[in-house]
Amino acid sequence: MRRFKRLLPRGRTLVTTVPYLWLLLFFLVPFVIVLKISFSQSAIAMPPYEPLLHWASEKMLQVQLNLGNFAFLVEDNLYWKSYLNSIFVAGVSTLLCLLIGYPMAYAMARSNPSTRNILLLLAVLPFFTSFLLRVYAWIGLLKNNGLVNNALMAMGVIDEPIQMLQTDFAVYIGMVYSYLPFMLLPLYSNLEKMDLTLLEAAADLGCKPWQAFVKVTLPLSLPGVIAGCLLVFIPAVGEFVIPSLLGDPGMLMIGKVLWTEFFNNRDWPVASAVAIALLLFLVLPIMYLDRAQNAANEEGERT
Amino acid sequence: MQGRSWFRTLSLIVGFAFLYIPIASLIVYSFNASKLVTVWGGFSTKWYGALLQNDQILGAAWLSLRVAAISATVAVVLGTLAGMVLARFGPFKGRTLFSGLTTAPLVMPEVITGLSLLLLFVTMEQLIGWPAGRGMTTIIIAHVTLTMAYVTVIVQSRLTQMDESLEEAAMDLGARPWKVFFLITLPIIFPALLSGWLLAFTLSLDDLVITSFVAGPGSSTLPMVIFSKVRLGVSPDINALATILVTIVAIGVSIAGVAMSRQQKARERDAQMALAANQQMIESLKKG
Amino acid sequence: MATSPRATQQKFEPWTDPEAKPYVRIEKITKKFGDFVAVDDVSLDIYKKEIFCLLGASGCGKTTLLRMLAGFERPTSGRIYIDGVDMTTIPPYERPVNMMFQSYAVFPHMTVEQNVAFGLKQEGLARAEITRRVGDMLDLVKLGQFAKRKPHQLSGGQRQRVALARALVKKPKLLLLDEPLAALDKKLREHTQFELINIQETLGVTFIVVTHDQEEAMTLSTRVGLMNHGEIVQVGTPSEMYEYPNSRFVAEFIGQVNMFEGKLIEDEPSYVRIGSADLDAPIYVDHGVSSAPGATVWAAVRPEKIQISREKPDDADNWGAGTVRDIAYMGDVSIYLIKLDSGKIVRVTQPNIFRHADDRITWDERVYVHWHATSPVVVTK
Numbered sequence: 001m002r003r004f005k006r007l008l009p010r011g012r013t014l015v016t017t018v019p020y021l022w023l024l025l026f027f028l029v030p031f032v033i034v035l036k037i038s039f040s041q042s043a044i045a046m047p048p049y050e051p052l053l054h055w056a057s058e059k060m061l062q063v064q065l066n067l068g069n070f071a072f073l074v075e076d077n078l079y080w081k082s083y084l085n086s087i088f089v090a091g092v093s094t095l096l097c098l099l100i101g102y103p104m105a106y107a108m109a110r111s112n113p114s115t116r117n118i119l120l121l122l123a124v125l126p127f128f129t130s131f132l133l134r135v136y137a138w139i140g141l142l143k144n145n146g147l148v149n150n151a152l153m154a155m156g157v158i159d160e161p162i163q164m165l166q167t168d169f170a171v172y173i174g175m176v177y178s179y180l181p182f183m184l185l186p187l188y189s190n191l192e193k194m195d196l197t198l199l200e201a202a203a204d205l206g207c208k209p210w211q212a213f214v215k216v217t218l219p220l221s222l223p224g225v226i227a228g229c230l231l232v233f234i235p236a237v238g239e240f241v242i243p244s245l246l247g248d249p250g251m252l253m254i255g256k257v258l259w260t261e262f263f264n265n266r267d268w269p270v271a272s273a274v275a276i277a278l279l280l281f282l283v284l285p286i287m288y289l290d291r292a293q294n295a296a297n298e299e300g301e302r303t
Numbered sequence: 304m305q306g307r308s309w310f311r312t313l314s315l316i317v318g319f320a321f322l323y324i325p326i327a328s329l330i331v332y333s334f335n336a337s338k339l340v341t342v343w344g345g346f347s348t349k350w351y352g353a354l355l356q357n358d359q360i361l362g363a364a365w366l367s368l369r370v371a372a373i374s375a376t377v378a379v380v381l382g383t384l385a386g387m388v389l390a391r392f393g394p395f396k397g398r399t400l401f402s403g404l405t406t407a408p409l410v411m412p413e414v415i416t417g418l419s420l421l422l423l424f425v426t427m428e429q430l431i432g433w434p435a436g437r438g439m440t441t442i443i444i445a446h447v448t449l450t451m452a453y454v455t456v457i458v459q460s461r462l463t464q465m466d467e468s469l470e471e472a473a474m475d476l477g478a479r480p481w482k483v484f485f486l487i488t489l490p491i492i493f494p495a496l497l498s499g500w501l502l503a504f505t506l507s508l509d510d511l512v513i514t515s516f517v518a519g520p521g522s523s524t525l526p527m528v529i530f531s532k533v534r535l536g537v538s539p540d541i542n543a544l545a546t547i548l549v550t551i552v553a554i555g556v557s558i559a560g561v562a563m564s565r566q567q568k569a570r571e572r573d574a575q576m577a578l579a580a581n582q583q584m585i586e587s588l589k590k591g
Numbered sequence: 592m593a594t595s596p597r598a599t600q601q602k603f604e605p606w607t608d609p610e611a612k613p614y615v616r617i618e619k620i621t622k623k624f625g626d627f628v629a630v631d632d633v634s635l636d637i638y639k640k641e642i643f644c645l646l647g648a649s650g651c652g653k654t655t656l657l658r659m660l661a662g663f664e665r666p667t668s669g670r671i672y673i674d675g676v677d678m679t680t681i682p683p684y685e686r687p688v689n690m691m692f693q694s695y696a697v698f699p700h701m702t703v704e705q706n707v708a709f710g711l712k713q714e715g716l717a718r719a720e721i722t723r724r725v726g727d728m729l730d731l732v733k734l735g736q737f738a739k740r741k742p743h744q745l746s747g748g749q750r751q752r753v754a755l756a757r758a759l760v761k762k763p764k765l766l767l768l769d770e771p772l773a774a775l776d777k778k779l780r781e782h783t784q785f786e787l788i789n790i791q792e793t794l795g796v797t798f799i800v801v802t803h804d805q806e807e808a809m810t811l812s813t814r815v816g817l818m819n820h821g822e823i824v825q826v827g828t829p830s831e832m833y834e835y836p837n838s839r840f841v842a843e844f845i846g847q848v849n850m851f852e853g854k855l856i857e858d859e860p861s862y863v864r865i866g867s868a869d870l871d872a873p874i875y876v877d878h879g880v881s882s883a884p885g886a887t888v889w890a891a892v893r894p895e896k897i898q899i900s901r902e903k904p905d906d907a908d909n910w911g912a913g914t915v916r917d918i919a920y921m922g923d924v925s926i927y928l929i930k931l932d933s934g935k936i937v938r939v940t941q942p943n944i945f946r947h948a949d950d951r952i953t954w955d956e957r958v959y960v961h962w963h964a965t966s967p968v969v970v971t972k
Contacts, residue, residue: 011480012392019385019451020397023404026448030419033426104318107311119315121560126322128552130509132526133545136533137325140332143537147328180322231410238412240512245533255414255512262418262516272422275415282412290406293456471663472696472754474683476710476761486709490700573744580737581746585779587733 031279038272041066049269069273079274082252083281089168089243089253090236093175094183097232098225100176101183105224106217108184109191120188127181135174135245142170142246170246175236182235183228190224191217223292230289234282254278326549333542350543357540360528367508367525370439374446375503379496381447382454382503387488389455390462408452417516420445424517437519445517446510450503457502461495462488501555603813604828605638612675614639614797615660615765620669622655622821629655631821632669642791642798644808646844647818653801656818657767660799661690674764684713689758690767693774695750697742703729703753704738710761728760731790748779755787759794768800772807784810805845809833817841833893838972842891849897849937851890851967855882863969864908865890869935875908877964882971889970894940896966899927899958910961913937915954927952929960 040049073079108119126134141147142164149161164170194217202212240255247253254274262271333351337344354360385405389398408416424434424441434440469491473483489496511526518527532538605611613636622630630652637643645653658664660671662683670679678686689710698706707728711721729735732752742750751771758766771787772780788811791798802808808815809829816826817840825832825841836842839850851874853867858880865874865888874890882888904910913931920943927939937960952958 015384016388016392016395016401019381019388019405019455020401022381022448022451023385023401026420026423026444027404027408027416030416030423033422034415034419037422100318100321103311103314107315110311111315117563118560121556122319123322125552125556126326128505128556129326129549130526130529130545132509132511132529132533133329133541133548134325136529136537136541136545137329139533140537140542141325141328177321177325180318234410235412238414240414241530255412258414258418268422271418275418278412279415286407286410287403289410290403293406466694466696468692468694468696469698471661471683472690472692472757473698473709474663475661475688475690476757477684477713478709479684482713487698491698570743573741576740576744577746577749580740580744580749584733584746584748 034272034275037269038069038276039066040269041068066269069269070277072270073273073277078252079254079257079277082254082257083277085252086237086239086254087281089171089175090233090239093172093179093236094229094233096172096176097180097183098229101180101187101228102225105184105187105191108188109194116192123184123188124181131178132241135178135242138170138174138177138246139165142173165246166248168247168251171243171251174242174246175239178242179232179236182231186227186231187221187224190221190227194220227289227292230285234285234289237282238278326545329542329545330549333539333546335539335542338539350539351547354540354543354547359523360525360540360544363523363525363528366439366522370442370446370524371504371507374443374450374507375500377443377447378451378454378503379500382451382499383458383492383496385451385455386458386462387484389459391467405452405455408449409456413510413512414516416449417445417513420448420513421516437517438522441517441519442514442522442524445513446503446507449510449513450506453502453506454496454499457495457499458492461492465491505552603640605641606636606814611638613637614641614674615799616672617656617660618670618672620656620659620666620671622652622659622664623667628821630659630666633818633821633823634669635816635823635826637797637799639797640791640795641813642788642800642811644800644802644812644815645818646802646805646808646815648844649803651818652821653818654769657690657769657799657801660765661688661767662686687764688767689761689763689765691751691754691758691769691771693769693771695754695774697750697753697757699742702739702741703734703745706742706753707757707760710757714761724760728756731759731793732756747774748783751775751783755790759790759796762794763796766796766798768798770802771800773802773804780807787811809845817844819844834968836891836968836970838970839889839891842968842970847894847938847940849892849894851892851935852887853890854885855880855888858882858884862964865969869931869933870911871932872906872908872910874967875964876967876969878969880969880971882969886971890967891970892962892967894926894938895924895942897937897939897960897962899929899939899941899952899960901952901956901958903959904961906961909964909967910959911935911937912957912959915952915956915958918954929958931960 037049104123108116108123111119139146143149144161144163144165146165148164149158152158153161198216198220199212202216203209207215238255238258239253240259243251243253243256244259258271258274258278261267261274334346334348335342335344336347336349385401389402389405420441421437424437424444427433428435434444465488470483470487473487474480478486509526510524511530514524515527515530518524529541529544532541615635615637617633617635617637620630620633621628633652633656645656647653655664659666660678662678662681662685666679670677672678673686673688678688698709701709704725707725708721711724716724726735726738729738732755734749734752734756737745737749742753745753751774755771768787772783775783784807787798800808800811802811809832812829814826814828815832816823817832818824819840825837827835832841832845836845842848843850851865851867851869853865853869853874855863856866856873857864860879862878863876863880865876867874867890876890880888903912911931911933913929915927916930916936917928919926922943924940924942927941929937929939931937939960
């Protein structure tokens, strides 16, 4: 609507400015501050860090850039290990989500239209119930005297309970459970849009159903797969709640480390440095997802 | 394709069982008389009674509801503006940054968003003395920032689906731009705003990590209280709380489902009416 | 080509009257989107009560020109006057111009009645006045019984009428119609064409119609403006456009045509003779042509103006010999594709006057094509 520019310059500017300013102030500026604090010295004060800018002499403004926090991250292999472990856990969780989510999304998209809506509703319903309580539910299921162990023992599969809670297994369960809808939705909307006559054409040209799937459906659903994977992977890397509730207390996850540095050690500069390092790692996938999202929107605009 | 249907059914059953068994177990054990969550001690509603007497939980729930209602409302206003800008204003200087800022909160790990917002609030307090301390205001600001991203995406995609010539037609018929927005655009995208509001409300009600960063000492929201209790182990009154929340959501969703199927039926009826109307018109044209 | 219902009416040709004042004046309008020139220095005069069709392929700039008349786009340069008033910078909601959109843009959340009343409410008219005018208008477009319905309970044709009524009820000085019939099925389209003309005559509103469908343009319009690459290439009545195209582009865009390329070999004020490698004989045309000597010219001959025979024509000019390559039976006419000895394919249509003819020319026969000296039109570009 190019016309808004001419017809209502003030209204248009106002409409743009309000959300823009909000996002600049409460989303962009905070990152600048985090960056700033990641370069400052920890101190016992409130707030617990030294200012970056010093009035060194009367009229000399001195900037003290302290790279110590980042050096600390590099030297202490706790951080290295947490980063790598977070990426590994997030990667495995993404893969598991994809393995479970793809057949589900496929089955949903190919069921008849009336059941399709109900299934979609069922798939997003858990998303609307408390994330925390859903993770909590798994504690009751996975405990040593929890439902799963009790059931297995009652069936005679095992004689004594298996330790499941506070293991990586429990974390994967929690991750997949919580992030599955993020995988399902983009996959479903992609598969649902697909022109089914393409499969008929493939069959007509001599493809067996599985060949048609591999050669037609799968490549066409790739954008959905990528979007779903990124939507799961990015937040999973920084996940805090699931490893704290279901994982081993010693499990190294970067979200937990950041939380601990901040709340338990009250070391804000190191926490900021951890955040910056995490952000640097995630900035590429986030930008990619952003671009894909915008491209999809423009696409929608054209049609 | 038919031969594969057992596989599809199976994947649906396994998938949905995985999604729903944990929730079902929460509900079942909320009626367990025994304090030991895993031992069935008979049917009881005593945990619901205990929950209703727990002032800490009730207070936190009340705070969470107020925060969720306010932040969802603000998020819908801001998200609608942002969605309008992205869907209707075409290219302008700073658009790339703007669209990046609107979608980034969707995927940003919560620990980062939470930490950065807290540091902003602390810095602002040092510089201008506002917000004084942390509490409901800072929580609301944080939740608006998070949830307006979702509203923006919903509104933007609804607006791109909407035929732009509807707005042009209104302007052509003499309505000024602001009137066009209130008489045409807003009523048409209203369902999208409603679902945006509900989503924002739910997300706000549910958020733990960001809230923990930006909440002050006296302002614990419901998820914060639940988290501190759950960390100490399973407790049946949390099961009761979960059951209440699940029930509310289930009722809400069934209402939405019924409304949707009604709409579907109405659409089918309308399509038939249109068909009949078409016949009628062709007949009358033939006569005329 | 369907006959225009205007053919039966009394003469309406204000553009031939030097005294007549144009009602809509488009003066050197140019519109650029970045580097792309959508409309390129277009000037047009349109008279009161005309149905003027802007015809062209998609992307030729006709819709942009229409949107500038409505006020949705502002020209990069040039001016637009309606009824003598400069409208160039007036926003759409203050113009005495209304538009019928291609998608109809009927407001889905309002009833038929509310849709039609929308524009009058914006003017702040009294309620009784609005009710009366809406009622009259709905009767005119035969939608009276559907007044309380919502748009999704209507057929496409009815929605089109709502859009028309909604625009006309404002009594605009100028009604703009963007592909008004494109979304209707063929049967309904024909009915609606005639109805549009009737309504236009009843109300005396000036119409400007954008269309890519040349048949629609020919049937509806008093005059056609053919656009290409942002420019108006020819303006004229439907028959002028068909019989006297001013360029190869116009001749080929409107209807079917056989184009013979050649050079003038005799150039007299009252006739010309053109030598073309495509034909066995020269082309003789009974009117003069203004062209530089030796320049390439084209003779355009319409398929229905060509005859086929088994015998060699007696004339020295205007014929060629070839073989029948293809015949398409269309019911009212048959189309013959004849390959001349030069390799040129000529298209000929012959009316099927007799139901049954044993002696019809058939595939692979040797034939001659020939035409009358009045038939070709010579174009120089």
